Amino acid sequence: MFDSAWLSEVPPPPDGSDVSxxxxxxxxxxxxxxxTQGEPELYPGYxxxxxxxxxxxxxVAIEGRYPFLDRITFGFFEPEVEDRTGLGVVVYVDPPSxxxxxxxxxxxxxxAEDLTMAGRRxxxxxxxxxxxxxxxxxxxxxxxxxxxxxxxxxTNPTSGWLIxxxxxxxxxxxVSYSDGCNGRVIESFGRCWDAVLASSTLSAPPNxxxxxxxxxxxxxxxxxxxxxxxxxxxxxxxVDVNIGLIGYGKSPIRMTYDWTSSAKGDSGALVSDNxxxxxxxxxxxxxxxxxxxxxxxxxxxxGSDLRRAFGLCLFQIQSTKDGEFLI
Numbered sequence: 337m338f339d340s341a342w343l344s345e346v347p348p349p350p351d352g353s354d355v356s357x358x359x360x361x362x363x364x365x366x367x368x369x370x371x372t373q374g375e376p377e378l379y380p381g382y383x384x385x386x387x388x389x390x391x392x393x394x395x396v397a398i399e400g401r402y403p404f405l406d407r408i409t410f411g412f413f414e415p416e417v418e419d420r421t422g423l424g425v426v427v428y429v430d431p432p433s434x435x436x437x438x439x440x441x442x443x444x445x446x447x448a449e450d451l452t453m454a455g456r457r458x459x460x461x462x463x464x465x466x467x468x469x470x471x472x473x474x475x476x477x478x479x480x481x482x483x484x485x486x487x488x489x490x491t492n493p494t495s496g497w498l499i500x501x502x503x504x505x506x507x508x509x510x511v512s513y514s515d516g517c518n519g520r521v522i523e524s525f526g527r528c529w530d531a532v533l534a535s536s537t538l539s540a541p542p543n544x545x546x547x548x549x550x551x552x553x554x555x556x557x558x559x560x561x562x563x564x565x566x567x568x569x570x571x572x573x574x575v576d577v578n579i580g581l582i583g584y585g586k587s588p589i590r591m592t593y594d595w596t597s598s599a600k601g602d603s604g605a606l607v608s609d610n611x612x613x614x615x616x617x618x619x620x621x622x623x624x625x626x627x628x629x630x631x632x633x634x635x636x637x638x639g640s641d642l643r644r645a646f647g648l649c650l651f652q653i654q655s656t657k658d659g660e661f662l663i
Contacts, residue, residue, distance in 0.1 A: 337414075337571075337596075338555065338571035338573060338594055342412050342421050343378070343555055345421060345422050345423065346380040346423050347380070347423075347456055348380055349383035349384055349454070350387075354454075356390075359387070366379065366383065366551045366553070367379050369551045373613065374612070375553070375556070375611065377555075378556060381411070381553045381554040382554075384458075385411070385553065385554065385577070387454060388458070389410075389578050391451060391453060394451050394452070395408060398425065398427060402427055402429055402445060402448075403429070404429045404430055405429055406428040406465070406467065407590060408425060408427050408576065408577050409425070409426045409427075409428065409574035409576050409591075410423075410424070410458075411426065411554035411573050411575060411592070412574065413426070413459070414573070414594075416626075416636070417461075417626050417642065417644075418461045418463075420461075422459070423554070424450075424451070424458040424460060424461060425448075425459070425460040426461050426462075426463055426592075427461070427462050427463065428465050429445070429463070429464055430465065430466050430467055433466070435631065436466065438631075445464070445629060448460035448461070448462065463624075463626060464631065465625070465626055466625065466627070467622055467624055467646070468622050468623055468624065469603060469621060469622040470598055470602045470621070470622045471500065471503045471600065471601065471603040471604075472600045472601040476512065477503050477504075478503075478601045479500055479503035479601065479604040480499075480563055480601070480603065480604035480605045481497040481498070481499055481604055482497070482604050482606045482619040482620075482650075483497075483498055483650070483661045483663065484498075484541050484661070484663070485497070485659055485660070485662070486659065486660045487658060487660075488657065488658050489660050490658055491658065494522055494523055494533060495533075495541065496533040496535045496536060497519075497533070498531060498532075498533060498619060498653070499604045500530050500531060500603045500621055501525070501527055501529070501530045501532050502530055502603065503603055503604060504521055504532055504534070506521065507521055507524040507532075508520060508521055509521045509534075511534040511536075513536060513538075517536045519534050519537060521533070521534050522534065522535045525653070530648060531648055531653070541662070542663050544663050545660055545661070545662055546616060546661050546662065548615060548650040548651045548653075548654045548659075549609050549613065549615040549616070549617050550651035550655070552572060552575050554572055554573060555571060556571065556572040557569060557610040557611060558571060558607050558609065558617060559607070559608050559614075560595060560605050561606070562597070562602050562605060563601040568595055568597060570593040570595040570596075571594055572593050573592050573593055573594055574591070574592040575591045576589045576590050576649075589648075589651075589652050590618075590621075590648055591647060591649055592644050592645070592646050593607065593644070593646075594645070595620070595623070595645040596636070596640075598620065598622075598623050598643075598645050603620060603621055604619060605620040606618075606620075607647050616650045617649070618648055618649050619648045620645060621648060622645070623643045623644060623645045623646065624643065624644055625641045625643055626642045626643070626644065
């Protein structure tokens, strides 16, 4: 679990004078926003995530080095998983179950070379972390709605509930809601993004616009409500390294947070900023059990499997799909 003392281990970032104008603008914007919202202590970690996202050559090398790679993130190491603290690159791999069962993974993931940025070296750690998407597998499947969303708002507006693709598994599925309304998938962002937009017969949908948060520093306090109405306050631990490219459309930008009590049926839960803005941050998708190099599940202090949650960053939809969120 996140410890605020880790913030003191983050090295000071460069002043931005030797980076491109676009990156320097992101750094200035992030600094200003964090200062305004009373979170200046989070800026150094945020700055390093932006700079890490620009290290294309090193990231491509990392990507090609490890089999069954799922995603590459940047943020805090955790002593429960990496047996260390500090800031660095965390590579998530999702190997086939038969390899996990045979315990043959330790040779496939040798120690990695550090990532070098602005004259500093950041370690690279491997997390063997098979994904478990957290929709209930009853028929029909059960998941949550994240937030009422409009896409293509300046050209051809389309509105509906944002829900995970894996909850419907179709580009035109019929959807029913617990409020008695029903609808249909009207736009799919595909399996890669794992998100769809579904209409609803709701007579008065939400209509107050809110802006998704796009300055996402490791250590950010979050809030999420599960399917039973129970509130949790996890912390953002790592963000995909391509966060620096706000309009990046090649792949989804996900984030990892230490929500340990999520369960089947929590897919689609809205993850929000727990600070002054309460802005939308992510749509929860699932969790991963952390495993050692032999494929054995790591254990939390209470003896349960050690899990970390992940979700789709909503600013991705806001930016690349001309999206708007309404509450």
